[in-house]
Amino acid sequence: MWQPNKLEKERLEKANRLEAGGLLLYPGRCQRSHTVAEAVEAFHSDKAPGSTYVSVVGRIRRLNTKGKVSFAHIEDESGRVQLFLRLNTLGEESYELVRRKLIDVDDFVHASGTMMRTRAGEISVDTAQLTLLSKTLSPLPVVKEQRRADGSVSEYGEFKDTETRYRQRYADLAVNKSVREVFVKRARTIKALRDFLDNEGMLEVETPILQPLYGGAAARPFVTHHNQLHQDLYLRISFELYLKRLLVGGYDAVYEIGRDFRNEGVSYKHNTEFTMLEFYKAYIDYEGVMDITERMFAYTAEQVNGSSAIRYQGAELNLTPPWKRLSIREAVQEYLDFDYMDFPSSETLYAYLQSRGLADGLDRDDTWGRMIVEHLLGNHIEERLIQPTIIKDYPRDVSPFAKRIRGDAAGDEKERRYLESHTERFEFFIHGMEMGNAFTELNDPRDQQARFVEMKRLYDEDSDETTPLDEDYLRAMRFGMPPNGGFGSGVDRMVMLLTDQDSIRDVLLYPHLREPAPSENDLRGQFMLDAAVRQLEYQLDLPLAEKKRRIALYLPKVEVGIEFRMANALEGSLAQLQNLRVAFAGQLYVMTDENFYHVQDELTEMRIADFWRSIT
RNA sequence: GGGCGCGUGGCGCAAUGGCAGCGCAGUUGACUUUUAAUCAAUUGGUUGCAGGUUCGAGUCCUGCCGCGCUCACCA
CATH class of the missing domain: 2.40.50.140 (Nucleic acid-binding proteins)
Structure with a gap:
């Protein structure tokens, strides 16, 4: 209240x-x-x-x-x-x-x-x-402005407490014009992306958010349940498999802009739900996707900011095509000065990295591909990729949906192994941040099935990297999928770039925050109601109307003062309850999952820890 | 989850362990061209929560809650 x-x-x-x-x-x-x-x-x-x-x-x-x-x-x-x-x-x-x-x-x-x-x-x-x-x-919070002679505006007093700003975004928007402008640019970004993709002749589609089987990316999903169908469902972690099925259906090119959900940590560049853009276009390979990517980013930046050169966190970034392109093997050669193909197993690679002092934080049991992509690229190279850079040709075990790399090894054993163990996949980086991911999509159903099996063998059941085998997807592919190139990119990160924001939370209207502790007044009301309802529900077998009447009678008699989130704590662990102090008068019953306790008939005040001791 | 930091009127911030203060906003009054208006007076606080140390805690200690940064995790 x-x-x-x-x-x-x-x-x-x-x-x-x-x-x-x-x-x-x-x-x-x-x-x-x-x-x-x-x-x-x-x-x-x-x-x-x-x-x-x-x-x-x-x-x-x-x-x-x-x-x-x-x-x-x-x-x-x-x-x-x-x-x-x-x-x-x-x-x-x-x-x-x-x-x-x-x-x-x-x-x-x-x-x-x-x-x-x-x-x-x-x-x-x-x-x-x-x-x-x-x-x-x-x-609203008070913010005063002074307009100087030169036209610039300085603010006196600010509304800048991040927590309150995010929790009460309406107040943030009402007071901070610059925040409003960010979300105008966000809308323009998404419109520009749509315009661009439409002009490329792609069809915008919508695919299920609730999926019986998740896939298309390496991430932990959220699980929910459909009561009537008695079916567990996953919130999608990507659109990939549903979109590629549509190429089987006869569309040349499709795209979707929508929300993905990943049950993972939040950071300045991760939110549990985020906006994804994916497209798949038949009859092009990843080189074609690279061209589209470069043009799309340049176009969008022009539409939003009037130029394909942007300023981000003090750095001048030029999104104008062409971007620097190099294979991950070349990147390791350029930035870390060795050829990882000289160390073709995870054991030899780990030993070498250790000798170079590059093994910090690296798990020796990781797969070879993860060592290269997650560790070498992610921890040692990524942050140095400031200007837009395309890194291509990824190890196979981290790329289950990408086609093998082409080429002729000409009898060279090392090159033969390289071609065999790499895929036509690229990621691109701007200002040290991964912006997206793309491949020449795998369209051989036999190869795809083998990849699913291989993933199962390489990764534990509960590993993030594992991808469940999707029989229906394989069936679709057996009907014939045209060769195609696919693309996925986090739109929020793109908005960050175009609005010069350094946290994903600042480009989301309602970023995900923990549930705040309710105020004492909320608790008081909630607890009184709970107490009354429980008393009636469990003690009396009465018609609903009578229960309501009695709740109304009962409420004023319950005097409860508590200083914590009682409702939640009662379902929590004993440890969480230690510091609670409860005072109440009148009849009160407290429910847990298993038990139903009659507490006291008269005024009582005790710490929950003591209360617990007295009833157990 | 680990480490570091923060939490004080509506907002922004002070306070060597010693009377909780300032600016803005608010309230009352003055002012017919102000623009961070000005002038005079003035209200407003259980310092995130719970314990502890101390003659005395916003400050020190412990636990908890929340936020930020960072590491880990993570397309």
């Missing part, structure tokens, strides 16, 4: 006074003739001064009450404009609302009047009519 603080009580009081005076606090409609930006524009193209009459709406962001004349800035999505509020123009009654500050900063208002310029030079609405559109009961 909401417990208004001092500021909120003041606003509630104002709201009551306004309402008592017959004012509508939340009228259903208003007449808007211009957006704020249009109103300013109209003033500029105004031939005769004072001839432009506008009705604008917005939220009050600044209010300067000064005797018989006042100034307010209102803001709508298009920008801000000043309201010039004068007793003579506005009239006694309306002006009184302003002068008495019954209309506050943060309220939504409607203002009508002619456009004018104040003596200080600011274009303003000479307000003749001011109407409240929505009364704000909780004030």
Whole structure:
């Protein structure tokens, strides 16, 4: 339950006074003739001064009450404009609302009047009519701006506590314009990607989010259950297998932009759910995908920021094609100065890396491919790939859906082994961050089946790397899948690049956060209700209506003061309960999964640890 | 999950273990061209939660909760 603080009580009081005076606090409609930006524009193209009459709406962001004349800035999505509020123009009654500050900063208002310029030079609405559109009961955080002579804006006071900003994104957006701009650019990014892919002749499709079998990537899935069908379902970790089935169905090229879910840690570049873009195009290989990738990134950057050269975290990045392309083998040669093909097994490679002092944090039981990709590339090379770089030709055991590399070893044993153990796959990196992944897709059903089996042999059942064998996917492939190139990329990371944000959370409107501890008031209410409901549910066999009646009677009698998340803790471990202190009067029953305890008939206060001891 | 850091009025921040303070916002008053308006007065706090050490804890110790950074994990 909401417990208004001092500021909120003041606003509630104002709201009551306004309402008592017959004012509508939340009228259903208003007449808007211009957006704020249009109103300013109209003033500029105004031939005769004072001839432009506008009705604008917005939220009050600044209010300067000064005797018989006042100034307010209102803001709508298009920008801000000043309201010039004068007793003579506005009239006694309306002006009184302003002068008495019954209309506050943060309220939504409607203002009508002619456009004018104040003596200080600011274009303003000479307000003749001011109407409240929505009364704000909780004030937003205070942020003041100063516009300097050179046009730059500096802020005084900020709303920057990250936790509150993420949990109360609406307040963050309402106060921080730069945050709003990020999400405008995000929308433009996704639109640009769609436009680009549509123009490439690809068909946008939608595939299941709930899948009976997950696959297409190496990640732990979320599991859920369909009650009626008695079926476990996975939230997808990628779209890959469903999209490629569509190429079997006869589409030349398909793409999907949507949400993936991975049950893994969060970081500045990982969120449990994130937006993925995947496309598959028949009759091209990974070289073709590279070309599309480069053009797509350059195009999107141009659409969003007006240039394919961008500035990210102080670095100048040029997304203009062509990008640097090199094989992972060449990358290791270039950055770490050795040829890993000289160490063709995980044992020999590990021994060599140890001798070079490069084995820190490396698991000696890892597969050969993982040592190269996860360790050498991931830990030693990735962070140095600042300008867009395509790294291609990956070891096979980490690439179960990519086609073997082509080429002629010409009798050279080392080269023969290289060709045999590598696939036509590439990842690309910008500013040290992996941006996407692509292959010449495997379309030989026999090879694909062998890969599934091989993965099962190489990785434990519960390893992230393991990919469940998908019989239906193999069946689809047996019907004939055209040769094709596929692509997958994290859209959030792309938005990070284009908006110069260093955390994925800043490009997600609602990033995933832990459940916060509920306030004591919430707990009090929740606990009282739980206690009452439980008492009735388990002690009395009554019709629902009677239960409700008794709950209503019972509630006021229960006086509970607790200082923790009681509801959750009761289902938690004993250790979690140690610090709880519970005080209650009246009859109270506490439920756990197995037991049902009658606690006390009279006032009791004890630590939960003691309570637990007394009943076990 | 490990390490480091942070948590103090609505927001931003102070406080060698010794009276919890400042700015903004708010409230009251003055002001008919302000724009971080100004001037005068003024309200507002169980310092994330629970224990402990101490004559005395925002500060030190322990546990817990949350957030950030980082490592691990991770296309």
